[in-house]
Each structure stands twice: as C-alpha cells, then as structure tokens.
Amino acid sequence: MAQPLPPLRPDTASRLLIDGTLIPGSGGTFDVLNPATEEVLGRAAEATAADMDQAIAAARRAFDATDWSRDHAFRARCLRQLRDALLLHAEELRELTVAEVGCPTFLTHGPQLIGPITDLGYFADLAENHDWTVDLGEASPMGIKNRRELRSEAVGVVGAITPWNFPHQINFAKIGPALAAGCTVVLKPAPDTPWCAALVGRVIAEETDFPPGVVNIVTSTDHGLGEQLCTDPRVDLISFTGSTATGRKVMAAAAPTLKKVFLELGGKSAFIVLDDADLGAACSMAAFSVVTHAGQGCAITTRLVVPRAQFDDAVAATRNALSGLAADDPTKAGTVCGPLISARQRERVEGYLRLAVEEGGTIEIGGGRPADKEKGFYIEPTLISGVDNSSRVAQEEIFGPVLVILPHDGDQDAIDIANDSPYGLSGAVWGTDPGRIDAVVNGVRTGTMSVNGGIWYSADVPFGGYKQSGIGREMGEAGFSEYLEIKSVARPV
The missing domain is CATH 3.40.605.10 (Aldehyde Dehydrogenase; Chain A, domain 1)
Incomplete structure (x- = not known):
C-alpha cells in the first residue's frame, strides 16, 4: 500500500x-x-x-x-x-x-x-x-x-x-x-x-x-x-x-x-435561451457557468443569447445572479470564482474589458479588480451588454469571468448567432418544447451541447470541437x- x-x-x-x-x-x-x-x-x-x-x-x-x-x-x-x-x-x-x-x-x-x-x-x-x-x-x-x-x-x-x-x-x-x-x-x-x-x-x-x-x-x-x-x-x-x-x-x-x-x-460558446424557457433559471445557470474557475475553461459558455423581447429582464436576472458570485479565496467554502492564473492573464482580461467599452458596450456589473483584494490575480465577474455579435468581445476568447449578453429574434436567429463564430467547441440551450430544443441542438455546429443544464463531461464522452476549436x-x-x-x-x- x-x-x-x-x-x-x-x-x-x-x-x-x-x-x-x-x-x-x-x-x-x-x-x-x-x-x-x-x-x-x-x-x-x-x-x-x-x-x-x-x-x-x-x-x-x-x-x-x-x-x-x-x-x-x-x-x-x-x-x-x-x-x-x-x-x-x-x-x-x-x-x-x-x-x-x-x-x-x-x-x-x-x-x-x-x-x-x-x-x-x-x-x-x-x-x-x-x-x-x-x-x-x-x-x-x-x-x-x-x-x-x-x-x-x-x-x-x-x-x-x-x-x-x-x-x-x-x-x-x-x-x-x-x-x-x-x-x-x-x-x-x-x-x-x-x-x-x-x-x-x-x-x-x-x-x-x-x-x-x-x-x-x-x-x-x-x-x-x-x-x-x-x-x-x-x-x-x-x-x-x-x-x-x-x-x-x-x-x-x-x-x-x-x-x-x-x-x-479555443471556444466562444453560446448559451441560447428560448422564449419558452424559465428565464431566471437559465440566466442564473449562465452566470454560474461563466464564473466557474474564473471563466478559465475553453468549453465555458461566454455568450448569453436571449430573446430580444426579454432582453432587459435577462440583463437584470444575470446581473443579480453575478452579484452573488464574487471572486474570492479558492480555499473558502462556497467560492466558485477564484483568481486568474497570472498577472499576465489578468492584464489580458482587463484589456478586453477596456475594449468592450471602446466598442460601445456597457459594463452591467463588475469590470475591474475586487476592491477587497490587495493580493491575488482577481477580476470581478462581469456582464457586458450593448455590443453585437461582430464585436471582438463577442468573437474572441477572453478566458476570464466575462459574459457578453446578446439579443436574438427567434430560434433560427439564435442558431445563426451561435454559429457566427470561428469556434465550435461547446454550447447550451434552455427551453421547454422538445422539438424546438432538438432543432437548436441540430443546428448549432459545436462539439458538445448541454440541454437545460445537462452535464456532458464524463470519461466515456468524446470531447472536441468543430471549425477552429x-x-x-x-x-x-x-x-x-x-x-x-x-x-x-x-x-x-
């Protein structure tokens, strides 16, 4: 032994x-x-x-x-x-x-x-x-x-x-x-x-x-x-x-x-919310996902794609969820978002946060270093609105606790937004109608898809991506x- x-x-x-x-x-x-x-x-x-x-x-x-x-x-x-x-x-x-x-x-x-x-x-x-x-x-x-x-x-x-x-x-x-x-x-x-x-x-x-x-x-x-x-x-x-x-x-x-x-x-995976989904639950899950391990995962969903008619409510729900997921000591019970790996990585993420504002985006919450952390490579969980899918912060992998929220005009538009990316590693869809969900799963060109919070990670499940993923x-x-x-x-x- x-x-x-x-x-x-x-x-x-x-x-x-x-x-x-x-x-x-x-x-x-x-x-x-x-x-x-x-x-x-x-x-x-x-x-x-x-x-x-x-x-x-x-x-x-x-x-x-x-x-x-x-x-x-x-x-x-x-x-x-x-x-x-x-x-x-x-x-x-x-x-x-x-x-x-x-x-x-x-x-x-x-x-x-x-x-x-x-x-x-x-x-x-x-x-x-x-x-x-x-x-x-x-x-x-x-x-x-x-x-x-x-x-x-x-x-x-x-x-x-x-x-x-x-x-x-x-x-x-x-x-x-x-x-x-x-x-x-x-x-x-x-x-x-x-x-x-x-x-x-x-x-x-x-x-x-x-x-x-x-x-x-x-x-x-x-x-x-x-x-x-x-x-x-x-x-x-x-x-x-x-x-x-x-x-x-x-x-x-x-x-x-x-x-x-x-x-x-890399990945820039989309979290698609259909108009028949539980909006609050979906936005909470998207927030939890993007801050897990400070967003340092290639398969993490970093674009939240929500119905245009529910956009303001989705921003409010996501902002509220992120407010309860502060960056904190990884040894502390309950911490979901720890530090970034290095000063260099933090500087890279901060560069994207500045870019988001330059591109006309709004920092709904977060956007900087936590005020209570004098040491450690921490970044606050951040939500960006007001940019479209062609923006760099919506197209490029940031690798930090940063979520970009985008509106869609129906299921096919959501699929098109998800696919309008050089990447195709992962994704998620939330909804109620099985047929509509299946159409999204079939339509998004990506290696893995989570449906209503389903977990695909397992030793027997192949992992990899389409396109430049x-x-x-x-x-x-x-x-x-x-x-x-x-x-x-x-x-x-």
Missing part, C-alpha cells in the same frame, strides 16, 4: 521524470506562484533541450525495445495502480492543486482532481476490452480467396503539451488513453502548473510498475521544448490543448515530419482511437 507523500517541499516536486528516474532539471529551477496570494510556493525543475532530447529517446526506446505496446493486461494493471496510488494521495494533491491552479476547492471533487484520477480506470478497461484484432472474414478479390483481419496497434511515441487551467483533467485525458493504447508518452505541462504533473511523475516512479521510459514528464518555462516535441522525427503524434493561435504553430511545426496531430483549442476528439472510445493505427492483414486460404 502506498504511503502518504511527505509534506510538500520544493525538493519533492522539483524533479523531472525521465526514463524511470526522478532527476533535477539541467536548467535549474523556476518559481511556482500561488495565484490567489501571489506568493512563491516553491520551485519546479527547469528542463533544457538536452533533457527533452533524453526524454524523447527514452520514450522511443521503451516503445521500440519492450513489449509495452503488446501487453494489454499489463498496461491496464499499471493504469489502475496509478489511479489507486493517486487516490491515496488525494488530500495532499487537493491542497497542491488549489494552491497552484487557484481553482475553487469544490472543483477538486470533480474535474480538477478526483474525476480525472478515477477516469484512469475507464482507460484501463479500454486496454483490456478493445477488439485488438477484428476478423473481416473471407473475400475473393481478383478471384483469389483470402481471409482478412484488422489489427489495432499503438501509434508510437506521443508528445503531450498541456495548459494550466485544468491540469489534471487534461494531463490524464492525454496520457490515460495514450498509455491504454500502448503508446509511450513525453508530457510537457504548462509552466504555470508544473507541480500538478511533477508529483504525478513521482507517484509513477515510486508507486507503480510502469517500465522506464513509458511515461516521461518534463517541466520547463521554455516553450521551445514544446516545439522540439513537434519537430522531432522520433515523436509519432502530438496531442495539444491550448489556444487556437498556438495550435496553428503546433500544426505547422509538426507538418515537416507528417506526424499525427490532435488539437483541442480543434481537430479530433479526446475522451471516450473516439479519444482512445486517436492513439491507434489500423493495420489490414490478408492471407490466402
């Missing part, structure tokens, strides 16, 4: 996991900040290009020279070992996650910690239960009788590049199915949240049977290491989550080696298949 991790100290997290060994970064260390207090929590390992090269070599060797990709039962056992060990460390990981990510504590009982850890069991089940060989029966092409079969095989070495907003969820949504499929992994986590990955690396090294090189975790502030993963011919697939702008660079960097690329990118799907069997190649085999009979 795993023993509890010792109290968190900089030396316990400041290690890279490369080839089964926890080692210091060749570049020294870098500061890890608490976004709620702006205090330095400690230091993380600063990897260099040489460290990344070593990690890629280890992953390549583990894939090519061992039977990891073929031993499905062993892979499943290792994944369950990791799940169980992490659950034993849940309370320390919870404290670490809230401190490093700035997420409200309540989210660690779901998608910020426990949910993603538990999901590792689902991926283990996929490793055991997938039909690795499928018999296609006999056929006689050109008069020659053959028996055919399809074999699923691991893609190879996976480079996983992840952001800071939901580090555990996104890290495990990549390494879980990749390992279940038989791949080996080099994980490059965001420099804002290195410890969430580094301590998982420690558990892998000390409390599981993962062979050396199967999982490598490389923390660094050098974004060039992500580009190194993308361009290295020893890497077979890049799985990236982040901004659409960076996604384009990832795609371009990977193109010369023609490696497979999975991209989960990405390429491919994560989670579910569709996400698992991203890490597989199909080999067709025929033999004469």
Whole structure:
C-alpha cells in the first residue's frame, strides 16, 4: 500500500521524470506562484533541450525495445495502480492543486482532481476490452480467396503539451488513453502548473510498475521544448490543448515530419435561451457557468443569447445572479470564482474589458479588480451588454469571468448567432418544447451541447470541437482511437 507523500517541499516536486528516474532539471529551477496570494510556493525543475532530447529517446526506446505496446493486461494493471496510488494521495494533491491552479476547492471533487484520477480506470478497461484484432472474414478479390483481419496497434511515441487551467483533467485525458493504447508518452505541462504533473511523475516512479521510459514528464518555462516535441522525427503524434493561435504553430511545426496531430483549442460558446424557457433559471445557470474557475475553461459558455423581447429582464436576472458570485479565496467554502492564473492573464482580461467599452458596450456589473483584494490575480465577474455579435468581445476568447449578453429574434436567429463564430467547441440551450430544443441542438455546429443544464463531461464522452476549436476528439472510445493505427492483414486460404 502506498504511503502518504511527505509534506510538500520544493525538493519533492522539483524533479523531472525521465526514463524511470526522478532527476533535477539541467536548467535549474523556476518559481511556482500561488495565484490567489501571489506568493512563491516553491520551485519546479527547469528542463533544457538536452533533457527533452533524453526524454524523447527514452520514450522511443521503451516503445521500440519492450513489449509495452503488446501487453494489454499489463498496461491496464499499471493504469489502475496509478489511479489507486493517486487516490491515496488525494488530500495532499487537493491542497497542491488549489494552491497552484487557484481553482475553487469544490472543483477538486470533480474535474480538477478526483474525476480525472478515477477516469484512469475507464482507460484501463479500454486496454483490456478493445477488439485488438477484428476478423473481416473471407473475400475473393481478383478471384483469389483470402481471409482478412484488422489489427489495432499503438501509434508510437506521443508528445503531450498541456495548459494550466485544468491540469489534471487534461494531463490524464492525454496520457490515460495514450498509455491504454500502448503508446509511450513525453508530457510537457504548462509552466504555470508544473507541480500538478511533477508529483504525478513521482507517484509513477515510486508507486507503480510502469517500465522506464513509458511515461516521461518534463517541466520547463521554455516553450521551445514544446516545439522540439513537434519537430522531432522520433515523436509519432502530438496531442495539444491550448489556444487556437498556438495550435496553428503546433500544426505547422509538426507538418515537416507528417506526424499525427490532435488539437483541442479555443471556444466562444453560446448559451441560447428560448422564449419558452424559465428565464431566471437559465440566466442564473449562465452566470454560474461563466464564473466557474474564473471563466478559465475553453468549453465555458461566454455568450448569453436571449430573446430580444426579454432582453432587459435577462440583463437584470444575470446581473443579480453575478452579484452573488464574487471572486474570492479558492480555499473558502462556497467560492466558485477564484483568481486568474497570472498577472499576465489578468492584464489580458482587463484589456478586453477596456475594449468592450471602446466598442460601445456597457459594463452591467463588475469590470475591474475586487476592491477587497490587495493580493491575488482577481477580476470581478462581469456582464457586458450593448455590443453585437461582430464585436471582438463577442468573437474572441477572453478566458476570464466575462459574459457578453446578446439579443436574438427567434430560434433560427439564435442558431445563426451561435454559429457566427470561428469556434465550435461547446454550447447550451434552455427551453421547454422538445422539438424546438432538438432543432437548436441540430443546428448549432459545436462539439458538445448541454440541454437545460445537462452535464456532458464524463470519461466515456468524446470531447472536441468543430471549425477552429480543434481537430479530433479526446475522451471516450473516439479519444482512445486517436492513439491507434489500423493495420489490414490478408492471407490466402
């Protein structure tokens, strides 16, 4: 049975996991900040290009020279070992996650910690239960009788590049199915949240049977290491989550080696309220959604699209709901909106708030830093009215607790507004008439839709988007298949 991790100290997290060994970064260390207090929590390992090269070599060797990709039962056992060990460390990981990510504590009982850890069991089940060989029966092409079969095989070495907003969820949504499929992994986590990955690396090294090189975790502030993963011919697939702008660079960097690329990118999702909906309930849910984790989620609905005849009432209801959802200490019970991740991110959001006014918008509530917060990267929950859907604040991903409210002139107009976006990641609709709701669900071009508060997040539900929200799907069997190649085999009979 795993023993509890010792109290968190900089030396316990400041290690890279490369080839089964926890080692210091060749570049020294870098500061890890608490976004709620702006205090330095400690230091993380600063990897260099040489460290990344070593990690890629280890992953390549583990894939090519061992039977990891073929031993499905062993892979499943290792994944369950990791799940169980992490659950034993849940309370320390919870404290670490809230401190490093700035997420409200309540989210660690779901998608910020426990949910993603538990999901590792689902991926283990996929490793055991997938039909690795499928018999296609006999056929006689050109008069020659053959028996055919399809074999699923691991893609190879996976480079996983992840952001800071939901580090555990996104890290495990990549390494879980990749390992279940038989791949080996080099994980490059965001420099804002290195410890969430580094301590998982420690558990892998000390409390599981993962062979050396199967999982490598490389923390660094050098974004060039992500580009190194993308361009290295020893890497077979890049799985990236982040901004659409960076996604384009990832795609371009990977193109010369023609490696497979999975991209989960930005969103500007619409929350559509039909004229037969409970307006107060819908606006309250839209307000709650946009301030959750300070709006730092790509699938959060940030455009509230309401019937024009009910617009003033919707503004009042949303403003009232936001007034009860103040930005506050993420460790405090009841907090939904914590801080933004960094001073840089807060400045970016503040730039959009200034832009909203320049575009003719009205700040209905919020719009600045909370007066009672001298420290921490906080922004007040904000509602913007008076702009149309062509405005930049309605078209561009802000990644803060900022909601833009827009009027629509009927169901089809609401669909058109939702689709008038470069993105297509998520969305929501509230109404009463099942036929009208279904027409909206069918009409909006987006990867996920919530109906009247329905929750689509689950290990078995594919997640991804249309248009500039990405390429491919994560989670579910569709996400698992991203890490597989199909080999067709025929033999004469």
